[in-house]
Amino acid sequence: xxxxxxxxxVGLMGAGKTTIGKLLARQRGLEFLDSDHEIVARCGVSIPTxxxxxxxxxxxxxxxxMIEELTQRRGIVLATGGAPCYWMKTAxx
Numbered sequence: 001x002x003x004x005x006x007x008x009x010v011g012l013m014g015a016g017k018t019t020i021g022k023l024l025a026r027q028r029g030l031e032f033l034d035s036d037h038e039i040v041a042r043c044g045v046s047i048p049t050x051x052x053x054x055x056x057x058x059x060x061x062x063x064x065x066m067i068e069e070l071t072q073r074r075g076i077v078l079a080t081g082g083a084p085c086y087w088m089k090t091a092x093x
Contacts, residue, residue: 005030007077017079025077034079035066042066 007024009017018034025032036047039062043050050059063081070078 006071006074008071009077009079010081013081021077021079028077031073031076032079033070033073033076035063035070036079036081038070039063039066 007021007028007030009021009024011017021034022032024030039050040046043062047059050062054062067078067080070076
């Protein structure tokens with residue numbers, strides 16, 4: 001695989017994005033990232049806590065910003081949830 005290529009995995013919770021993503025990244029020699037894990041690492045709180053404090057709009061705002069940032073990197077396999085495809089075009093903010 002060309003190191004500058006990216007692979008994006010999108011799907012519902014529990015679909016296997018993390019499991020498949022890690023295997024795919026290892027096989028292709030790429031870095032694996034999960035947008036939810038990156039949000040938790042940066043915020044220092046769980047996603048349910050973000051939802052509780054900021055609501056879905058607040059979480060989706062964070063999620064969109066994180067995905068925007070991560071997609072600027074090269075040589076990654078990125079797992080996201082299913083909502084970013086919808087929210088990034090129709091977000092109410």
